[in-house]
Amino acid sequence: MYVAAKGGEKAIRNAHALLAKRRRGNENLPSIGLDQIAAQLTLAVDRVMAEGSLYDVELAALAVKQARGDLIEAIFLIRAFRTTLPRFGSAQPLDTARMLVRRRVSATYKDLPGGQLLGPTFDYTHRLLDTSLDSSEIRSTESSSGVAEGAASSVARSVAEIMPRVTDLLGEEGLIEASPADDGGEPFDITRAPVSFPVDRATRLQTLARGDEGYLLALGYSTQRGYARSHPFVGEIRFGDVEVMFEAPELGFEVNLGTVQVTECQMVNQFKGSTEVPPQFTRGYGLVFGQCERKAMSMALVERALRWQELGEEPGAPAQDEEFVLSHCDNVQATGFVEHLKLPHYVDFQAELDLVRRMRSEHETEMKEAAE
Amino acid sequence: MQSPEQKTSDGNASRAARQGAMALLARAETGELDAMLARLAPVPSASDLKPPEVGLVMLRGRTGGDGAPFNLGEATVARAAVRLEGGAAGFAYRLGRDVRAARAAAILDALWQDAGRRAAVEDTLAPVRERLSAEADAVRAETAATKVDFFTLVRGED
Numbered sequence: 001m002y003v004a005a006k007g008g009e010k011a012i013r014n015a016h017a018l019l020a021k022r023r024r025g026n027e028n029l030p031s032i033g034l035d036q037i038a039a040q041l042t043l044a045v046d047r048v049m050a051e052g053s054l055y056d057v058e059l060a061a062l063a064v065k066q067a068r069g070d071l072i073e074a075i076f077l078i079r080a081f082r083t084t085l086p087r088f089g090s091a092q093p094l095d096t097a098r099m100l101v102r103r104r105v106s107a108t109y110k111d112l113p114g115g116q117l118l119g120p121t122f123d124y125t126h127r128l129l130d131t132s133l134d135s136s137e138i139r140s141t142e143s144s145s146g147v148a149e150g151a152a153s154s155v156a157r158s159v160a161e162i163m164p165r166v167t168d169l170l171g172e173e174g175l176i177e178a179s180p181a182d183d184g185g186e187p188f189d190i191t192r193a194p195v196s197f198p199v200d201r202a203t204r205l206q207t208l209a210r211g212d213e214g215y216l217l218a219l220g221y222s223t224q225r226g227y228a229r230s231h232p233f234v235g236e237i238r239f240g241d242v243e244v245m246f247e248a249p250e251l252g253f254e255v256n257l258g259t260v261q262v263t264e265c266q267m268v269n270q271f272k273g274s275t276e277v278p279p280q281f282t283r284g285y286g287l288v289f290g291q292c293e294r295k296a297m298s299m300a301l302v303e304r305a306l307r308w309q310e311l312g313e314e315p316g317a318p319a320q321d322e323e324f325v326l327s328h329c330d331n332v333q334a335t336g337f338v339e340h341l342k343l344p345h346y347v348d349f350q351a352e353l354d355l356v357r358r359m360r361s362e363h364e365t366e367m368k369e370a371a372e
Numbered sequence: 373m374q375s376p377e378q379k380t381s382d383g384n385a386s387r388a389a390r391q392g393a394m395a396l397l398a399r400a401e402t403g404e405l406d407a408m409l410a411r412l413a414p415v416p417s418a419s420d421l422k423p424p425e426v427g428l429v430m431l432r433g434r435t436g437g438d439g440a441p442f443n444l445g446e447a448t449v450a451r452a453a454v455r456l457e458g459g460a461a462g463f464a465y466r467l468g469r470d471v472r473a474a475r476a477a478a479i480l481d482a483l484w485q486d487a488g489r490r491a492a493v494e495d496t497l498a499p500v501r502e503r504l505s506a507e508a509d510a511v512r513a514e515t516a517a518t519k520v521d522f523f524t525l526v527r528g529e530d
Contacts, residue, residue: 179439256395
């Protein structure tokens, strides 16, 4: 049992003032602006929105600044903030087929309709540190003007307005399982009701979508290394802007609230079939706020591994253990419980200390008796 | 006299047009909304039907992109509801937390519903529509410049 401690108010105040001073850093340097964080540390901001489970670029940038770049701390701040606001309702499901695509690649089809669009990617970079990004150096490669070689003349080969998903192409031939049908029911919401296992696929997807990227990356990796092997292919990854449609209660019709950016990953996996189903491909699905490709891929791998029972596969790998995977993927819960260990536990420890002393003295007596 | 069917289809067309205007008002920047109100002056005074406020909307995805819905995460939304003096009620919902922009958008929604002012409101919306369309075109062109044609290499082992 945890017994609270009292006191230390002055020390705590001073520690927080010192934290603010260290956050500000060298005062001869300008304070970093939220617009700079939002525009130049985009992927940090995206991760905070995804795992904070709240889409708001400015708030996520503020959280990154306040947390001194500690993204889990920033995610914690966002989660705390979201609890202060009322909920107006739920939007219509995002239509990723109508995305304004900024990146879209498939590892399964090289000539897919709409094409392979690399977009802003680290893929195929040499991972050599670029000293020209140091602001004291000449800003030749940092300038964005060099980016669009041939972009101006590419209007003719512009990007299609509606891009079919790769899974739709496989689906037309019946080579891949269909997505679970929309029966019109409300999906379970883990932020409104306690979770009890086993859970449905919608609950898993919501939990994974806000889960820790590193944790899901490790679990996804484990499935590739043979723990719940499912032989995955990236059917498609797409990143871009989608419109948010919301039926406003006082209007009685849908309104467009603006756009959000999301990354979608369609993982295509082998399935040998069963007595009821012929051999076909199966799917793992990932959808994440912002440009979070590693997370979307990891989510899709883990999502697929968790479906072992439905697909009649052998259990036994860590990534297949629904309760284990889902109960530990939230980094705010995880950090709260791990980090609380550093708070004063003096009373608990005093009790443990007394117990160990008593056991030692009993042990000593026993040893003496045995020796006699 | 109109038949009921005509009325309904007019109603649907009018609703679609209002939805189109509201979509632009949701994506207009604060400065653009202020400029629109300035161009449309004088604007009757507006009273709040309820105070403008910030809240959350739960965004959803579909399993596999096209299947059963699931909750993805929330987004901040600013909303406002106003009534113009001697005029219509206007509403606005916008992603983000800018309640002042939401209130301006609600006033413009109310003005749009006044048949006598609709054309003028649509005129002021045109620059927003053009900006959004130019931005989307720029994204498409930038993205198209990164289009690759992968080709597979035949291995020379046989």
